[in-house]
Amino acid sequence: MNLTQRQLRMFVVTATLGNVSRASEALHLSQPALTRALQEFAGQLGFALFRREGRGLALSREGARFLPIAQRLLREMDHVLEDVRDETKGVRGAVTIAVGAAFGSTVLPGVLRKFAEDYPLVRVRLIEDDSGPIMEHVTRGEADLGIASLVGDPAPLYCERILRAPIGLLLDSQQFTVAPDQTEQALATLPILKEALGTSTLHALRSSGSAVVSRMETGIELSSLTLQIALAKAGVGVAVMSALGASNPAASGLQFTVLKPAVFREIYLVHQRQVPLSPAASVFRDTFWSHLPVLQSTLKIHPAVAFFNTSNANANANANFNADAGPGA
Structure with missing residues (x-):
């Protein structure tokens, strides 16, 4: 079965908008052309993608299950095209990272600053969520990388421990x-x-x-x-x-x-075991691990936080934790 980027995009846009008329406008297609294309795509897949609901459309049971797969495939296709368009300009593309508020507000900003300096052509998208949903985002391919505690089933994911x-x-x-x-x-x-x-x-x-x-x-x-x-x-x-x-x-x-x-x-950096990282996600992971020991010398992190897979640079970071934290710090 040959799924095209065009078919996947038509399906994802229509599923997101829930209306063929609005989707046809967004895709710059006539409504009859989009309807025919979706019907042909459903025939190729062997199951209905949508069902009528009032004046709009709702995903069928099979369509709802296929949507995150289509989103992941579309994102991977976009990554590939962006990466090969102009290799002379260095790594480019996009990386989606799901992260919790605690790590995202303390450690991640420094990593992102370094990453933006080294890879200015890579777009970064952040999803803030709790650890359980973060694991699901990565498992379903909605995020390339996740930074979370291991809540749920970690079996589909490659997990690298960051800190305790x-x-x-x-x-x-x-x-x-x-x-x-x-x-x-x-x-x-x-x-x-x-x-x-x-x-x-x-x-x-x-x-x-x-x-x-x-x-x-x-x-x-x-x-x-x-x-x-x-x-x-x-x-x-x-x-x-x-x-x-x-x-x-x-x-x-x-x-x-x-x-x-x-x-x-404990917090881990996670990504799918069976799906190779895109070039953009791969260089982010490399930057993360290479810059984290350097970053720790400037972080104001509570001394009880222990980092793994890094140097002992956090010994200096411990001294930088805000002195106003009180006698229980």
Whole structure:
């Protein structure tokens, strides 16, 4: 079966817009021509792609399953064409990276700055999400690379460990008091903000049987790192996050106290095992690992964060963590 870039693009655009008329305008085709082309494509595939729903179209069950495959194939075709158009200008194309807020707001900016300097012709697209969905984005081919904790089935993915960070309590020390060796006893009196389902922090806490989980049930539920820090600063509650999340510049001035018994979150760089990385994704991965040891000398990261597969450059980074983090840091 020979699937063309044109067929895939017509299907993806129509599926996204849910309307043949709008899709034909976007594709600069007549509506009858697009309808015929989609029917021929469905006949070639051997299953219906759409079903009528009111005045518009809805994906059939088979069409819904095929859509992420078509998106991945289309992206790979686009990558190939962009990479071969003008090799004399160096690596070009696009790379999509799915990443969580904690890593994306602390470590990733420095990597992206270096990557943009070295590969100005490569476009970068970021998807911010929780670890579970990040793993799914990469497994389905919606992202070339993911930076996440291993939530779900990692079997389809090649996983390279980046760092390990303990989970702790982020709070305003003017409102609440927690001794470093009494975090478990303090839980009974603290208003703990609740982690939403699917976050890597909640996954790690549940896997370890931490007492924090039961204390979250009556708290305000949220999954945004920005909101967690804002509510902790306002004294609304106590946020539960990793030492990496607590390294966010917005958390300056708040106290971070590591949980005891300790619970850790590990973060990995992941990509598909069976699908080779595009040239753009490959050079991003290479830049990531080569620049990370250099970057650590300038990062303001909590000293409890331990990096792997790098040099001991983080020894200097530990000294740079914001001194305003409080006595629990």
